[in-house]
Amino acid sequence: MYRLTDRFNKSLLAGLLLVFLAAGLRAEPEGQKGAAQEPVQATQMGSTAAAAGLFQDIEERSLSFSHSLDPARAGYYGLGEAATPEMIAGWDIDVRPDGQGLPPGSGTAEIGEPLYEKKCAECHGVFGEGAGRWPKLAGNEPLVGGGRPEKTVGNYWPYASTLWDYIHRAMPFLQPQSLTDSEVYAITAYVLYLNEIIEYDWELNQDNLATIAMPNRDGFFMDPRPDTRNVACMEGCKDPDTIKITWDSTRLGVTPVEHLQQSRATPLPGSAPQSGDKVYRQACGLCHDSGLGGAPAIGDKAAWAGRIAQGRELLIEHAINGFQGETGVMPPKGGQAQLSSDAVSAAVDYMLGRVGEG
């Protein structure tokens, strides 16, 4: 094993102090200020990574690290075959933000559009909005403001090279590494276009890809952990009267639990029809309890009035087969394909019964 150099260790200690000061200003939870802070030993790589606050960024930190590999010992074991340039060229597919690794080629969004529609849209949606539960590729929702912002190429990815690299190595999902380099350029251009980052007829190629300024390029900073300072209090650590249960997992009922209930009452399979409220808790509450993702919240008269007007049959049909409305996407059977249609309609009846309860 190789050890970090002394010099590096010293700079780490200095880095640690800075991290502590910074964490004190930035991350100290209320009520913990001034709590005894014991120094962290930077003996393991985990801590050294966290302690790298001395440097602006991890890349810089890494550059300052010098290893002590002895060139004279290269080939000591003499095992393996020399990797020839041809072998390497075949396997070396990675692309970096500075464009290193991009093969010659070019394409425009215009050329990419039909390719995307044929090879990508069934999962990622015609506009990159994501079909069903497949990943969304386009959108520029702000990343602040709560509400579980959906990260996309447009609002989150810092480098265009990542998009080229990923499409080339892993997509389309069912036929990875089946696209030609030019197809990858054209489809990458189209996804960038869907995110309003380049124009429809702008030609993307190996020389200009690295020049694209992605909207969230500066949205990342290096890991500042450890970022909490809990203290190991033993007695009277809080006022027992203030403890309240804020969440109880059984309220949602969204995880498979048959395996832990088997030693309790075991109804014979297929006997009692599933009650609407049980199906609801298991498959629908996740979204409809709170209105997650634009779902009409249970009991919310306003959200349901217009829908009820369409008639029970249509609502049941939408719940079973899925439905894309103005507020969001209702996945078929709430995403739980194993549910029978009867179970889903029982859940819809239960939901309808709750409308107006408040």
Place this chain on the structure above:
Amino acid sequence: MTRHYNSETARLLGVIADEANKLPVSDRRDFLRKGVAMAGTAIAAATASGGALASNLPPNIPASNRSLGPGVVTNPYGQPSRFEGDVVRRTVPWLTANKISSISFSPLQELSGIITPNGLVFERYHAGVPTIDPSEHRLMIHGLVERPIVLTMDELMRFPSTSLIRFIECPANGGMEWRGAQMEALQFTHGMLSCCEWTGVPLSTLLQEVGAKPQGKWVLAEGADGAAMSRSIPIEKALDDTLVVFAQNGEALRPEQGYPVRLLNPGWEGNTSIKWLRRIEVGDKPWFHREETSKYTDLMPDGKARKFTWVQETNSVITSPCPEKPLRGRGRYELEGLAWSGRGRIKRVDVSFDGGVSWQQARLKGLVLPKALTRFSFEWSWKGNPALLQSRAIDETDYVQPTLTQLRQVRGVESIYHKNAIHTWKLAADGTVTNVQID
């Protein structure tokens, strides 16, 4: 690990059919005929003794004493007892769009000690499990090196190797619970976590062998799967304790775990430990691939995201009791749990029965190794009172596992990864255990 089966006819018939399958065909019919008759009486005899066959309980001599079992190599590769049939990995179907890129969880509630058996190690694939013939597999090492090489598996295994017991945890472990408790079982709250003895060649040995150049500051590791999974790893880590692994718990890697060869970055988020490793490239800068930009970055409340959040910080959870293992009546119990830290050894674990008002020190049990699961234990007597059970681990850097409130204060609820908060189980007067969050 005792199962409390009820005496369902179906199960008994299943057992009999199972047994029959082990017999030569000629004997099967006879066995089945007798078996079905036997099942009838057995069912009647059962129940009284909580599901066990009364004829097998004292003072009767159990059937196993009065008969012979199958001989050697009936199962050339041994399997767990069939009574352990529900000790399996499980998934939560709605977490992902499909099973090809998905996750399954280890049944922590059923495990003893610190080693996860190979068949129960949690799974995370981005493109399913590739089938790789080791004779066709090659590991290429190139980039900023003096001697780029291609190794066969045999050649790789000729380098001096070492074995380490280390955990692997997906950084999304528990990540479904930033906003609230929704997983109703320990397997789902903490099961993206496993610990094995890994055997392989230190990456430092291989980097020395190829003569990594001084400008080489990063390595890219890449998989041979349909995702060609790739991550950038700083050379400090690569030279510190990264291992190129070909065996786990004494046998070749399981296909699910990267057969024939994978990387292991001890203490770091599982995704960096690239499976089905086919290529290592030495470079001067990180690659910023999808798995270190779009994913595995942690979004903070101000809209900025943390990158390269590699280390898995100190964490712990009580594994008994837990939702799957409720208490069955008052009396003495050994409370047990697991603690782990990506920064080193676990130094101490405390447990609380009152939601964190007061704490008592637990005992560390068995091996206490750096970056490995560590089992803790606390003997107690349950008087039937409802309780809020918690554990709090401290590692050798003196970092104290935080409360969820402390984590949320710093990170908000959108960061998905690295939730290592003190976990709360609600114990009810009837002994059932529920996953809750408290303030």
